[in-house]
Amino acid sequence: MPDDNLTSTDVPLSILDLAQVGRDETVRESLAHSTRLARFADTAGYRRIWYAEHHNMSAIASAAPAVLIAHMAAHTEHIRLGAGGVMLPNHSPLTIAEQYGTLAELYPGRIDLGLGRAPGGDQATFAALRRTHQAAEQFPCDVLELQAYLRDESRVAGVRATPGAGTNVDLYILGSSLFGAQLAAALGLPYAFASHFAPQALTEAVALYRSEFRPAPLPDGGFSEPHVIAGVTAIAIDDVDFARRQLHEAKRDRIKHLVAHHRKLTDEEAEQLFDSPVGRQVDEMMRYAATGTPDEVRRKLREFADHADADELIVGSFAPDRTVWFQTFVNLAPDKG
Template sequence: MTFPLSILDLAHIGDGETAGDSLSHSLVMAQRAEELGYQRIWYAEHHNMAGIASSATSVLIAHVAAHTRTIRLGSGGVMLPNHSPLTIAEQFGTLETLHPGRIDLGLGRAPGSDQQTMRALRRTPMSADSFPQDVLELQGYLTGESRIPGVDATPGKGTDVPLYILGSSLFGAQLAAALGLPYAFASHFAPDALEEAVAVYRREFKPSAQLERPYVIAGVNVIAADTADEAQEQFLAAKRTRVARFLARDRKLTQEEADLILASPAGQQVLHMMKYSAVGTPGEVAEYLDRFAGHAQADELIVASAAPDRKAWIRSLELLATAHGLTPA
């Protein structure tokens, strides 16, 4: 099956690394992904997370865009209720002005943080309620048809930065369908509603100026390695890291402690988040992604790294690019 492959870079800060190390690695990976023929790279907005360096998403996109040539770059996503639509229109309008035809704007409504951090962001629990209206306001600034009389985004007006609705539930699917926007489902960590959400989106989709027919991007975890045993070893390390992050607040765990948590009911719930994971040799991973794309009714897949370090992740991307038949830049 032929479909574009893209990358979700979570900008992990590894053991013994600084945020600067992580961002440097992100640039190196983007440059290699561009050479390999990947469609786009997205960065997600998270706050108050010691292990993720992509909190200032637009700034990271600007840095990577300045040191790459052709690969599309964007947010996966900007959590719009954390910001005013005008501010995001100006930021991404600036990016599009500097790097024409290369910028995506994926939008989510989650806090991207915990309750305490949400307050520090000056966000209220009711902020998400205005998400649909905020998306329309933002769209108006970018198309040059502002919904606020006398207010324009400069830069931004007329840049037509493409919008994507991100989600893991029926809400995002219905909103993307109603607005005629592409829909990206977070199946790499929230697998349960995938089939129903995509079905609703495709059934209810209404064409728009941006998009004539439905377009679905589905997230999936990937570890491709030279041998199946090596891939499974990396996957086990990824599982241990995942339970430490979610159930031990990033506290350093021994392998024995991590494995005990993995075997617990809470650990199994965390592992369920990784239900859609392609792990194995390049051929095995490519076959899994073909099946998954059909299962998800996806037009494009965006792969997230489950590999334990950046070197393994870049090797995984190289192997996958060859197996999937990507065309090098």
Template sequence: MTVPLSILDLAQIGDGEHARDSFRASVEMARAAERQGYQRIWYAEHHNMPSIASSATSVLIAHIAANTESIRLGSGGVMLPNHAPLTIAEQFGTLAELHPGRIDLGLGRAPGSDQQTMRALRRDPSSADSFPQDVLELQGYLTGPTRVAGIEATPGKGTNVPLYILGSSLFGAKLAAMLGLPYAFASHFAPNALDDAIAIYRREFRPSAQLAEPYVIAAVNVIAADTEDEAQALFTATQRKRVQLFVGRGRTFTPEETDLVLTSPAGQQVLQMLRYTAVGTAQQVRDYLDTFTARTGADELMVVSSATDRSAWLRSLELVAEVSDLASPAPSPQVP
């Protein structure tokens, strides 16, 4: 690979598992990724989702960091409208003090949940409107000077935790460009605006104290296996799992029912979410990622292993590393 590879760990809780099983697997994967040369691992804030264990994102990052040595770790992302910027500055400032030079702070404006959960979070429906101002307030707490007179983040002030704007639409691209921040696009589940978002970000980018030139991270699904047939079988299982999650709404489908749903408009919409998926042997996946990088001009790829079997998930990331010539992780995109 000519660009760094990173990982989005969805911290999935498998059937019959507890959250602790997911955490144990995340530590195992992070240790392996560290040995294999991956750039960073991010964890996403989700709420009220029984299959995802990363709701307390900063706590999980702290646990992974304490059980690894050097790989960068961060949020992909913290949904900032769910929180006071000062609270996030203190949380990630604490992480940065405990693990200097290893912490990223990716920020999104979605609720990371449904409307009922949003109310349980005490989030105002209009809170996303202040996202740009909240990002600037948070940045002030971490880098100084503070934008709120008389208020400092302790820990946090002076840690200069690098910020990243996450997005799946043109809004995030424009905001990241205006603020001069790195931009990460969620093309692993929202592929439609990828090309336009990257073009707008690069065209409108303004240099900042953190970043001199545009820096794009694009997410892509990856299922690598020792044989092409095995990879395709894993991909089929992933498609069925997605249909169960997004269309089933608590109902359990048989494999035959699931395959039938896949041919329906709702099923096709689920498949559309997986448009950017590399499936096959290690070399086939490598070729796909090279083509994807060349087409998008991404500076870094964030791979998401969507295999439903955890051993297959670990093997997939191992195979990708073996054929990608991963070197020592590059420094975070910051201006010295």
């Protein structure tokens, strides 16, 4: 009989959907899979789904998260939807305030806005976006400017976000280093750590965030409290051997991606790199990947939440097989059973 203590991770679960485009898929097919997942998650007890801004990546179809969020919100009723995140150096704060303010007016109480300072692409993409490296240096000021637009307290004389003003869209700071932790703590905002691909500073960053957190006033008259979301990847199916093979294939695909700017690799060539520095880099990136049966993965997620001192986990799956990818979220659903 299953262990009843393994039916929950004891912390809220959310979903990170990278809108991955499978090897034999079109972008349209990929987005159809994402829509199916959103519809399922809407009734399965997941707290939120986030979509990340990535550019110039043929295997990821989430370059325009605001558009994805609008589509998914129209196909769901309850679940929160958001960007995990918008790479703010790529945009003006006013533009993002207007985009997410529009979403908040259309779907009140359901929109999140996670903010990161990375460009979300390579140097050529950064140039194509008409941005400069100095834009990232303005990130803290841009966050404050964006927050002010959403609160109808514009910092720019004569400029008001319409839509946006007064929507008070929930903001989250994303990060994989101590910088994001310090900024989130100073502003009294929730903090989401990218431990699903950059785990090195996880425990140090979370500890710093909690120790330096300064409550900020909220629109309802209260004050904010620290809230940590930690990213983790999972493959949860009953066939353990197949789950392990899926993890191996996911690592192989990651190796191929990391060297793609030099040359394209065959599967056989990528296999030969598992023991190389790039292979070890991928192992480290996926340090917290939880693979196994649903009960095993739920136990691993609970242990990871304790290790990360997280209030919430956001789960992604890099399983190449679409059936396994979807079944993972079914098997981990908070309302399952």
